[in-house]
Amino acid sequence: MIHDWDSHYWMAKLPSGKWISAANHSSFEPIFQTATKIRIEPLSSLSAQAVLEAEVPDGYTAFLRTDRVEIVMKGPDAASGPKLIYVMALEKGHWDDPGRVALSTVPLKDGFRAELRIFPDGHGEVDFNSSGNFISEVANMGECDLYRFIEV
Amino acid sequence: MPVCIKRAYGSGPSEIDISGGAEPIGLKLKTYDGNTAESYLFNATHPVPKPSSGNKHSYTATIFLHSDVLNTEIYSDIKIYSGGVPAVPDPNPRGYVAWTGAQIFVADDTNDTYTQATGVQDDSGTEMVAQGLTSSKTDLLATYNASNMKSVGMAGGVGSIGPITSAQRISKYVRLQGTLGPTCSAGSTVPATIYMRYSVTS
Numbered sequence: 001m002i003h004d005w006d007s008h009y010w011m012a013k014l015p016s017g018k019w020i021s022a023a024n025h026s027s028f029e030p031i032f033q034t035a036t037k038i039r040i041e042p043l044s045s046l047s048a049q050a051v052l053e054a055e056v057p058d059g060y061t062a063f064l065r066t067d068r069v070e071i072v073m074k075g076p077d078a079a080s081g082p083k084l085i086y087v088m089a090l091e092k093g094h095w096d097d098p099g100r101v102a103l104s105t106v107p108l109k110d111g112f113r114a115e116l117r118i119f120p121d122g123h124g125e126v127d128f129n130s131s132g133n134f135i136s137e138v139a140n141m142g143e144c145d146l147y148r149f150i151e152v
Numbered sequence: 153m154p155v156c157i158k159r160a161y162g163s164g165p166s167e168i169d170i171s172g173g174a175e176p177i178g179l180k181l182k183t184y185d186g187n188t189a190e191s192y193l194f195n196a197t198h199p200v201p202k203p204s205s206g207n208k209h210s211y212t213a214t215i216f217l218h219s220d221v222l223n224t225e226i227y228s229d230i231k232i233y234s235g236g237v238p239a240v241p242d243p244n245p246r247g248y249v250a251w252t253g254a255q256i257f258v259a260d261d262t263n264d265t266y267t268q269a270t271g272v273q274d275d276s277g278t279e280m281v282a283q284g285l286t287s288s289k290t291d292l293l294a295t296y297n298a299s300n301m302k303s304v305g306m307a308g309g310v311g312s313i314g315p316i317t318s319a320q321r322i323s324k325y326v327r328l329q330g331t332l333g334p335t336c337s338a339g340s341t342v343p344a345t346i347y348m349r350y351s352v353t354s
Contacts, residue, residue: 001224001354005154028226028353065351067229070157072215074173075345077235081298087351099353100312102228104303 001026007047007118008086010064013037027064028099038062040086040116042144048124051141052088052114054149060111061098063089067115082117082125088149089113090134112136112149155219155227157348160325165266170215173345201275203334210330211277212259212269212285217304217348220319226353228312230323231301232258235345237293246340253336256293256344259286262305262324280329292328293344301349312353323350 002009002022009022012035025032040052056062067085071078087103091111095101103113112134115127126147128136139146156171200208217230237251259280267285271277280286296302305324306313313322328346 003154003354022354026224026354065228065353067349067351068155070155070171070217070348070350071173072157072170072232072346072348073344075235075238075343076241077238078173078345081235081345081347085349100226100228102311103351104229105311 002043005068005084006043006066007084007122007124008040008042008116010086011039011041012062026099028097032064033061033098035062038064038088040064040088045143046122048116048118048122049144050116050124050126051144051146052086052116052126052149053146054088054090054112054114055151056090057151060090060092061095063087063091063098063101063103063106065089065103079120082119084118086116086118087113088116090149114147114149116147154221155217155322155350155352158216158218158321160214160216160266161269163268165214165268167218169218199274200277200330200332202332202336202338203276205334207279208276208332209271209279211271212280212283212327212329214266214269215326215328215348216307216321217323217350218319219314219316219322222317222319223315224354225316226312226314227322227350228306228353229349229351230304230306231349232292232304232326233296233298233301233347233349234293235347236297238342238344240342248342249337249339251293251341251344253333254341255291255331256346257289257329257331258292258296258302259327259329260288260290261286262326264307264309264324266325277329279331280327285327289329292346298347304348314353323348 011021013019037055065087069083110131112130117125135152137148156169158167159170240250307321
């Protein structure tokens with residue numbers, strides 16, 4: 001599902017080569033778990049121009065989350081934190097229903113966690129953590145930066 | 153109204169959407185300075201007086217995350233944190249005072265049972281541990297930040313909730329309380345920032 005508050009959306013490449021996306025699927029649907037490649041893409045030219053991409057190796061489970069940040073109490077520094085965080089994660093192993101899993105309960109043992117953090121002014125920052133066997137590469141594709149997370 | 157932060161208050165309880173920080177949560181500590189004309193919705197019409205010794209407290213605020221987004225989202229990993237102890241701005245046209253001698257505590261325990269806060273108006277709310285709302289508490293502004301968030305827990309103690317078919321509370325109840333010590337300054341403390349973060353699978 002693409003929300004009116006989204007700046008980015010996910011896509012997933014199926015074994016057949018067909019791509020599905022958040023426009024007509026949810027990442028908690030079983031079909032998402034067959035994906036061989038996942039991407040997070042900007043919704044428009046007004047979105048932070050960053051793409052996140054990873055192949056899904058055999059034996060790994062992919063997790064996508066959109067973390068939202070709500071303000072309980074607002075001080076002058078409220079705009080300095082991200083308001084939206086697109087999370088892409090891979091972890092070796094099988095989860096029956098990974099869309100329902102709290103990602104905080106999945107230890108980072110063999111995989112990675114990547115976050116595209118969107119700030120109130122619209123700019124984005126990418127953060128990457130790996131168990132060591134995945135690396136992050138960034139390539140400038142004109143107006144867009146492509147962050148690829150690769151098993152090594 | 154999508155996912156929002158609500159405050160529960162009163163005996164019912166009543167509920168009010170406080171998302172965005174526009175509605176006062178009742179923890180904007182205003183130590184007693186003789187001005188009773190403040191018009192904040194909670195507490196500040198009855199500002200917490202500066203104690204001559206010991207501590208005085210705001211009434212405990214009870215907040216939670218609520219969703220009425222139906223059939224499309226799964227929620228997990230709800231957390232609360234702050235932007236830290238705010239410094240006095242420079243310039244300081246509103247005359248804010250520092251957080252010296254003032255703290256916001258978060259209850260270490262979260263649960264699914266609402267309990268109305270108690271206290272003595274114009275004096276002190278009942279301290280949250282003493283009222284039995286939690287077994288212990290932590291200084292929220294000094295402890296929890298974007299690198300060290302406090303897990304709140306899902307309503308009912310499950311790992312995730314959704315897709316939901318009717319509007320509902322999705323987090324456990326979180327309790328916050330302002331506390332003043334004898335070293336606090338008269339005036340309104342610099343507004344602090346408190347956030348809630350949650351994960352959506354969609």
